[in-house]
Amino acid sequence: MGTQGGGNMFPGVTLPFGVVKLGIDLNPPRGAGDPYSGYHAEGNVTGFSMMHESGTGGAPKYGVVSQLPVVGDISNPLLDYSLPRAEADEAQLGYYKAMLSNHVTVELAANRHAGVVRHTFPADDKEKNVLVDVSHFLPSTRRLGIEQHYVEGGIKLNNDATYSGYGVYNGGWNDGPDWKIFFCGGFSQPHRAAAFEGTGTTLESFGKKSEVSGKKRVGAVFTFDQKTGSELLHKRDDWALYPRQQQSKTSKLVVEGKLGISWISEEQACNFLQEEVPADSAFDSLVQIAQKVWNRDVFSKVTVEDASTAQLQLLYSSIYGMFLIPSDRTGENPGWNSTEPYYDDIFTLWDLFRCGTPLFHILQPERYVDFLRSLVDIWRHDGWLPDGRSSNFNGRTQGGSNADNVLADARVKGVTGVNWEDAYSAMVTDAEKQPPNNNDPQAADSSTKEGRGALPDWLSKGYITTKYTRSVSRAVEYAVNDFALSQVAKSLGKTADYQKYANRSQNWKNHWDARMNVYGFTGFLSPVDADGSFPATPHDPLDCGSCYWDAPYYQALPFEYSFNAYHDMKTMIELMGGDRKFISRLEKLFERNANPHGSSQFGNTLFNPGNEPSFASPYLFNFVPRNQWRSVEKSRYIARSYYNPGAKGLPGNSDAGAMQSWLLWSMIGLYPITGTTTFLVGSPQFKHLAIDLGDGKKFEVKSSGGNEESGAWFVQSLKVNGKQWNKSWVTWDDVFANGGTLEFELGTDKKEWDTGDRPLWGIIG
Structure with missing residues (x-):
């Protein structure tokens, strides 16, 4: 209700008064207005991010800590990988689903400080990637002087197959000064990971470091495919390799990206992730939790x-x-x-x-x-x-x-x-x-x-x-x-x-x-x-x-x-x-x-x-x-x-x-x-x-x-x-x-x- 026609409602997933509001972000067509809640009926999907406001005007706020599934080789993660949907999104209480033109289905579920982005990739020989871009945020085209800006960020690829980091941003409706959000995440499938940094579309580092930070754009590419561990090792040996199971090349690959956020520290973000989305928790259980909490409390x-x-x-x-x-x-x-x-x-x-x-x-x-x-x-x-x-x-x-x-x-x-x-x-x-x-x-x-x-x-x-x-x-x-x-x-x-x-x-x-x-x-x-x-x-x-x-x-x-x-x-x-x-x-x-x-x-x-x-x-x-x-x-x-x-x-x-x-x-x-x-x-x-x-x-x-x-x-x-x-x-x-x-x-x-x-x-x- 009210996601179009200027209502600007947030249609993603959250709990009552939740910190995480996990939803889709779009770059709408020219003249269609800003993506105040991230959502827009038309345009290209730029990511699925952890923080949004709902029903606001003036200028967008948040749209940070983002994931975007990309099919095929990523030679420069600073390029624009946004893409249209294949069909209309679906949503119900505590659950959101988007079907993208690259044949990836993305589903969302969330708890209070953490959430899950489930990517279902098509069954083919193309590389399956999730792009985490710390510099991602909701933009504004209104030129009112209160639009958001990315200031700096950092990301670490940890030895336990997790990643963590921070982003600093400013602006938005309240014209706020620099603010910092910390994140901690991981994936349900083994992967190769490559951090990147650069300015504009010019890469300065990609895959050579396990930790990058600074005022440049930073992020990481996580790659999953249906080849064996040894094949992955020889493809690019400077990427971190995590043990993985053999998978059929004819089956769809399901990857769940689990992520927690905190305004205090990376450690607290990791704690939220472990408490609210334990390693053995099922995606559907988060949907059920959301429905239970909304029904019981509201x-x-x-x-x-x-x-x-x-x-x-x-x-x-x-x-x-x-x-x-x-x-x-x-x-x-x-x-x-x-x-x-x-x-x-x-x-x-x-x-x-x-x-x-x-x-x-x-x-x-x-x-x-x-x-x-x-x-x-x-x-x-x-x-x-x-x-x-x-x-x-x-x-x-x-x-x-x-x-x-x-x-x-x-x-x-x-x-x-x-x-x-x-x-x-x-x-x-x-x-x-x-x-x-x-x-x-x-x-x-x-x-x-x-x-x-x-x-x-x-x-x-x-x-x-x-x-x-x-x-x-x-x-x-x-x-x-x-x-x-x-x-x-x-x-x-x-x-x-x-x-x-x-x-x-x-x-x-x-x-x-x-x-x-x-x-x-x-x-x-x-x-x-x-x-x-x-x-x-x-x-x-x-x-x-x-x-x-x-x-x-x-x-x-x-x-x-x-x-x-x-x-x-x-x-x-x-x-x-x-x-x-x-x-x-x-x-x-x-x-x-x-x-x-x-x-x-x-x-x-x-x-x-x-x-x-x-x-x-x-x-x-x-x-x-x-x-x-x-x-x-x-x-x-x-x-x-x-x-x-x-x-x-x-x-x-x-x-x-x-x-x-x-x-x-x-x-x-x-x-x-x-x-x-x-x-x-x-x-x-x-x-x-x-x-x-x-x-x-x-x-x-x-x-x-x-x-x-x-x-x-x-x-x-x-x-x-x-x-x-x-x-x-x-x-x-x-x-x-x-x-x-x-x-x-x-x-x-x-x-x-x-x-x-x-x-x-x-x-x-």
């Missing part, structure tokens, strides 16, 4: 009844997509010694805080506490909470300091096991200290590595001027971040801090230009010039410039961002002209052809299902009583129109599972408002769904009268824990703290059942 947490095949595919594929990253690298951070959990490959909290992390909390509560502890420990050692992080390095921060939102969400929901005084201190660092400028080539005005780069304006002026890129989107996000601090301060009894940050969280209003207008709606979030005034000509609410790093608005229009102060809805609705105008403006967001610059894929709507700033918008109708049916209408349309279990089943980059988490909330029938205990009520897609909350607690959703084909998905009535309910929202304590039940009656009538109090009304001030 999928079994959610059960449904009376679901169609398509619903089941969407449900469990989406859950799977949520937990491919981050990577649990506990004990594997080379930068510090700590007994705390450690998670890397956070891509990114800007993408995940709205839907992903609240669902992470519910589906994986114990791991979620470990993840939160890891965030705080990163601050202890690196000085800052991450928004994004990979290769043990923070970056990049697209807007606000959104680890603040994640921590606040956990705190108000009663999460224990976190050092909350330290967590709050980390949040205060974000709120009060400007991070050093990392001179990002896409936004050189202030830091994109961590923290709040535009903090000087925010603290001294209460708004962010166009001196800073992404000034408007950062301002509304800084306001939400400050609201997050206020909630944690309140919970810790820090009354003065609570009032300070609650007041600061209202500063988003300082960007509200009442002159901006479109379609009869006045007042939108506007850029502010360096002198503190709004532009002489009001900004166009339908123009976000490049909508990227250099623009005032990041990945969304002013029309969209003007709905993003979710923590201060009362003020927002008042500024928009009251309930009726607010509802009309929200409706315009979903109107086809309302966006002259929009994508026909999304009907040229102002709402963009593929970017996170629009995630909450379909549910905001709930803030006006008797309009919950509109939230159901919009959210159901989006789920049905832009998601499916196919290869193009996501409306944009998965963004580390952010898209899947939005869909899962739609299926459940709720939507979270991060940093609060409030969940907006939607409409469930199942007759019965249950989530195991741990400690014997269960959350259940039941529905009757629903029918997807006839459009019978509007709420006719709702009971919460057996009691009739008239509010369009529930709280954490209602249904999650100790478990709970939602019972929906669904139908085709757009019933105005929600006559109770508004959610979050007057929460600020």
Whole structure:
């Protein structure tokens, strides 16, 4: 699901939160886009490597420690041996298979820090080789200045028929500095091995050394064929010869390349290999382990009844997509010694805080506490909470300091096991200290590595001027971040801090230009010039410039961002002209052809299902009583129109599972408002769904009268824990703290059942 059409999903093999993500790497055709997860539907296969991220954009990361089967003589391993597939790849949980044009079949299986690449070579007299190229990585053609680079490497051919080494790389999405990965591997069949080094395509050494290292390209060629040991010995006597069995020249040759990786040392990589892929282990056993672990630890947490095949595919594929990253690298951070959990490959909290992390909390509560502890420990050692992080390095921060939102969400929901005084201190660092400028080539005005780069304006002026890129989107996000601090301060009894940050969280209003207008709606979030005034000509609410790093608005229009102060809805609705105008403006967001610059894929709507700033918008109708049916209408349309279990089943980059988490909330029938205990009520897609909350607690959703084909998905009535309910929202304590039940009656009538109090009304001030 989502491997094509810009979803960029990783389709290879891994365990939940696994360090190893073993998958195929391709060089796609010109104009087809970067291979963000390694995979692409078309192009030439460049290798099968041990590390990937999933669903990301910006620039690829990893694609290192690679193997590629090559049939025939290899005279220069620095040449391009990439090749097309013979047919489409196959995959299932814990297993991947590719059939290459050289008639080699490659199959993949993995454990947490180690994996197996099984090469099945054709039965002929040609040499059978596996090329290990340490300089291999996922490239980028976008020329954004954040592409990856190979720095140096080394490889040793050991006397026990194993090999080991390291590679150093830099760049990628987070623009990380040099990072080092160690590896240790071996093969199931005897072989000859030849190390190589060179620059470009010019060999300086091939087969003359058992160990090479340096800033040149390095690697090794491992050769297997169906000749006798003595024949091999005389063919090239300067290659290492390992005892082998006589094999038939008419049978296919199966070679399993087993490999472990570590961020600490070659020795640790070898230990992982021995522990997780013992010499006597079968390939199929790794596949079975993966299936067992995913089912036991992840999928079994959610059960449904009376679901169609398509619903089941969407449900469990989406859950799977949520937990491919981050990577649990506990004990594997080379930068510090700590007994705390450690998670890397956070891509990114800007993408995940709205839907992903609240669902992470519910589906994986114990791991979620470990993840939160890891965030705080990163601050202890690196000085800052991450928004994004990979290769043990923070970056990049697209807007606000959104680890603040994640921590606040956990705190108000009663999460224990976190050092909350330290967590709050980390949040205060974000709120009060400007991070050093990392001179990002896409936004050189202030830091994109961590923290709040535009903090000087925010603290001294209460708004962010166009001196800073992404000034408007950062301002509304800084306001939400400050609201997050206020909630944690309140919970810790820090009354003065609570009032300070609650007041600061209202500063988003300082960007509200009442002159901006479109379609009869006045007042939108506007850029502010360096002198503190709004532009002489009001900004166009339908123009976000490049909508990227250099623009005032990041990945969304002013029309969209003007709905993003979710923590201060009362003020927002008042500024928009009251309930009726607010509802009309929200409706315009979903109107086809309302966006002259929009994508026909999304009907040229102002709402963009593929970017996170629009995630909450379909549910905001709930803030006006008797309009919950509109939230159901919009959210159901989006789920049905832009998601499916196919290869193009996501409306944009998965963004580390952010898209899947939005869909899962739609299926459940709720939507979270991060940093609060409030969940907006939607409409469930199942007759019965249950989530195991741990400690014997269960959350259940039941529905009757629903029918997807006839459009019978509007709420006719709702009971919460057996009691009739008239509010369009529930709280954490209602249904999650100790478990709970939602019972929906669904139908085709757009019933105005929600006559109770508004959610979050007057929460600020």
